[in-house]
Amino acid sequence: MATVSTEPSARRFTFNRARAASLIQRQGVLIALIALIAFGALRYDNFFSVYNIASVLRYYSMFGLIALGMTFVIMTGGIDLSVGAVVALGSVIAALLTPYGVLPAIVVPVLVGMVIGWANGWIIARLGLLPFIVTLAMLLAARGLALLLANNTSVGITLDPGFVWFGQGDLLGVPVPALVMGVAYVAGVILLRYSRFGRHVLAVGGNEEAGRLMGLPVDRIKLGVYTLSGALAALAGVILAAQFNTGQPTEGLGWELSAIASVVVGGTLLTGGMGSVGATLVGVLLLGLIFNILNFENGHGFISLSSYWQSVIRGTFLLVVVLLQNRLAQRRRS
Amino acid sequence: MANPDRTLKRVSRPVLSTRFAAVGQTYGAALALLALIIYNIGFTPFFLNPATVNSNLTQVAPIVIVAVGMTLVIATGGIDLSVGALMAVAGALAPLIFLSTLLPANYPFIGIGLALLIPMLVAGAFGLFNGSLVAYFKIQPIIATLVLFIAGRGIAQVVTNGALQNFTNPGFRYIGIGRPFGIPFQVILMVGIVAGVAWAMRTTTFGRYVLAVGGNEAAARLAGVPVTRIKLAVYGLSGLLAGLAGLIVIAINASSDANSVGLDMELDAIASVAVGGTPLTGGRATVIGTLIGALIIQLIRYTLLAHGIPDAAARIVKAAIILAAVYIQRQRRA
Numbered sequence A: 001m002a003t004v005s006t007e008p009s010a011r012r013f014t015f016n017r018a019r020a021a022s023l024i025q026r027q028g029v030l031i032a033l034i035a036l037i038a039f040g041a042l043r044y045d046n047f048f049s050v051y052n053i054a055s056v057l058r059y060y061s062m063f064g065l066i067a068l069g070m071t072f073v074i075m076t077g078g079i080d081l082s083v084g085a086v087v088a089l090g091s092v093i094a095a096l097l098t099p100y101g102v103l104p105a106i107v108v109p110v111l112v113g114m115v116i117g118w119a120n121g122w123i124i125a126r127l128g129l130l131p132f133i134v135t136l137a138m139l140l141a142a143r144g145l146a147l148l149l150a151n152n153t154s155v156g157i158t159l160d161p162g163f164v165w166f167g168q169g170d171l172l173g174v175p176v177p178a179l180v181m182g183v184a185y186v187a188g189v190i191l192l193r194y195s196r197f198g199r200h201v202l203a204v205g206g207n208e209e210a211g212r213l214m215g216l217p218v219d220r221i222k223l224g225v226y227t228l229s230g231a232l233a234a235l236a237g238v239i240l241a242a243q244f245n246t247g248q249p250t251e252g253l254g255w256e257l258s259a260i261a262s263v264v265v266g267g268t269l270l271t272g273g274m275g276s277v278g279a280t281l282v283g284v285l286l287l288g289l290i291f292n293i294l295n296f297e298n299g300h301g302f303i304s305l306s307s308y309w310q311s312v313i314r315g316t317f318l319l320v321v322v323l324l325q326n327r328l329a330q331r332r333r334s
Numbered sequence B: 001m002a003n004p005d006r007t008l009k010r011v012s013r014p015v016l017s018t019r020f021a022a023v024g025q026t027y028g029a030a031l032a033l034l035a036l037i038i039y040n041i042g043f044t045p046f047f048l049n050p051a052t053v054n055s056n057l058t059q060v061a062p063i064v065i066v067a068v069g070m071t072l073v074i075a076t077g078g079i080d081l082s083v084g085a086l087m088a089v090a091g092a093l094a095p096l097i098f099l100s101t102l103l104p105a106n107y108p109f110i111g112i113g114l115a116l117l118i119p120m121l122v123a124g125a126f127g128l129f130n131g132s133l134v135a136y137f138k139i140q141p142i143i144a145t146l147v148l149f150i151a152g153r154g155i156a157q158v159v160t161n162g163a164l165q166n167f168t169n170p171g172f173r174y175i176g177i178g179r180p181f182g183i184p185f186q187v188i189l190m191v192g193i194v195a196g197v198a199w200a201m202r203t204t205t206f207g208r209y210v211l212a213v214g215g216n217e218a219a220a221r222l223a224g225v226p227v228t229r230i231k232l233a234v235y236g237l238s239g240l241l242a243g244l245a246g247l248i249v250i251a252i253n254a255s256s257d258a259n260s261v262g263l264d265m266e267l268d269a270i271a272s273v274a275v276g277g278t279p280l281t282g283g284r285a286t287v288i289g290t291l292i293g294a295l296i297i298q299l300i301r302y303t304l305l306a307h308g309i310p311d312a313a314a315r316i317v318k319a320a321i322i323l324a325a326v327y328i329q330r331q332r333r334a
Helices: A006-043 A052-077 A084-099 A102-126 A131-150 A159-170 A176-194 A196-205 A210-215 A218-244 A255-266 A275-301 A307-333 B002-011 B016-045 B048-073 B083-098 B106-135 B141-160 B170-177 B187-204 B205-215 B217-222 B225-255 B265-276 B289-306 B310-334
Strands: none
Touching: A006 A275, A052 A084, A052 A176, A052 A218, A052 A255, A052 A275, A084 A102, A084 A131, A084 A218, A084 A255, A102 A131, A102 A159, A102 A176, A102 B083, A102 B205, A131 B002, A131 B106, A131 B265, A159 A218, A176 A196, A176 A218, A176 A275, A176 B187, A196 A210, A196 A218, A210 A218, A218 B187, A255 A275, A255 B141, A275 A307, A307 B141, B016 B310, B048 B083, B048 B106, B048 B187, B048 B205, B048 B225, B048 B265, B048 B289, B083 B106, B083 B141, B083 B225, B083 B265, B106 B170, B106 B225, B187 B205, B187 B289, B205 B217, B205 B225, B205 B265, B217 B225, B225 B265, B265 B289, B265 B310, B289 B310
16 A cells, blocks of 8 residues: 555455455355255255145245345344234134135234234334334233134134135145245335335434434334334234134244344344345245255155254254354454 | 532442432332232232242242343343253253163262253353353344254253153252242242342442443443453353253153243243343343342232133233333333
8 A cells, every 4th residue: 555556456355355255145145045955956856846845935935924024124223023923813813804704814914913013113113112122022912912812722714715725725836825925025125125115224224313313214114114024924824824724823933033043044134224135035945945955854764853953953054154144244344 | 410529429339319210210110019919918819828929939930040140141231032942951951860870879869969960050051152152253142042042942852852751859859849948949049049149240340340241341341341251151140040940940840841841931031121120231230120020920920810811811911011111111211
């Protein structure tokens, strides 16, 4: 930096390095996903079968929906611990409403989810309480409400072909829940990238005070993301009820933490202000695929891992990803 | 604050008004507890019956023991989601040790001693692992402890193969059902731990350091506080206490089920801390408040159950109480 001429090149060098690090950080998960898919395809005969792909997508669409809402919440610097309980509540309400037709059974739970999310947002934005404790309380309340409505047991649905189709059917060969998830993610990308709301979400997460001073409607943005998260969680609950023919008040335990893990694996920082909707989807699919591959491996017979190992492996995987991201972030900073 | 005399005083000990607010905060929770007790004496039959008192106290003791560790973690600005999973780990290990045939059969107290010591140390070591992720790798506490929240219970299930372990070991069961002077042994443990930690927080350098780390980490570091060691210590202690609570729970049940020991304990512990008046942002802590918070939550649950209100509804009330407590405390601070 002694002469003027070297300065731009030096700057460009660090800039490139920063970009490379960020590229590795974001694409690293995608590379891992592709590698896992390739591994599975080469090793197992039925891995690429329509049945396997469809069943993975059908089940993980629920986690995908929750993680999408969670991504928006985390980008504002918040957290939503209530989603797992809202899934349970959504599934119970959907099951209870199946006698009255498909539309109420799908729409009403989502509306209830929106109300719960809105309440979260209102308490957080207007009363200024920490998202962690507010949504923790909402977790208890939503779970209690689900148990109360369901009388502490699972609720069978009235077998309405339309409702069952919503969870178990296919459209053009694609499972309906996967389509719902796909539409939600496309909408999520558009919302984040091209809408004013998306910009505002990132601005609030980056620096709330600055956002407020710039005249951004901070409170309304917070209400928006928590409402979105509640609605998506309830929608996942509807899919749960439609997929397993029951409303399950005790299901969804710890799903909020799985969703947070997916978001983190995708590379969205918990401090807010940055993030990617697509990366979250990659994170969800990656965590789902690990389960799938373990199942195939058990079927192969070389190793026999009980289902209990899955949570150990999932936790270890989260640890590795977090440590790697931490490394990359530090390198980027220096 | 312009008065230099007052500023000086603040260095040596808290200003009167700060102290007053702190006392008021403790009293707020204490008054609520008192009101609950008086209500129950008036309206719940057999409330003062020794059997009822003992059963309430034995139920609350493990929660309080875990919540004391959680109070210290929260005082440093952290959180520990792994406590329930660590309870399961300790609960899974203990029967494996005292049912083991490797130990000399004619010295049963060796087996019992090891069965008490080793699981607690293992849980403490897991706590140190949490602490090292937070302190050395600068991973956010919620994510760092999420790793063991996911993996910890899996480890307990793998170790026991998910099977229920029944035992009849009077020596070991003493920590759960022993009654010296008619008082349940774990209640004596609880009181001892609360008193010891409350004393340590008030009078020892360690206590000051914990609060300093939570209040302003950068400033504490510059002032020479061993931030890294303090963080390791609080997470380690939280793990250790969770281990102890796990042992108490299995000693009461005379069986250990890795699937259920300590389930949802992190929520109860965090709620107790919050209701007790320790802010989740760190920098302040009241161990006695945590005891009161846990007693309030326990008594509310008991009161509702004693009056025929289902457990599911009790959860909703619990959620409302948590929010109200946190909100009132926030008002006081402002």
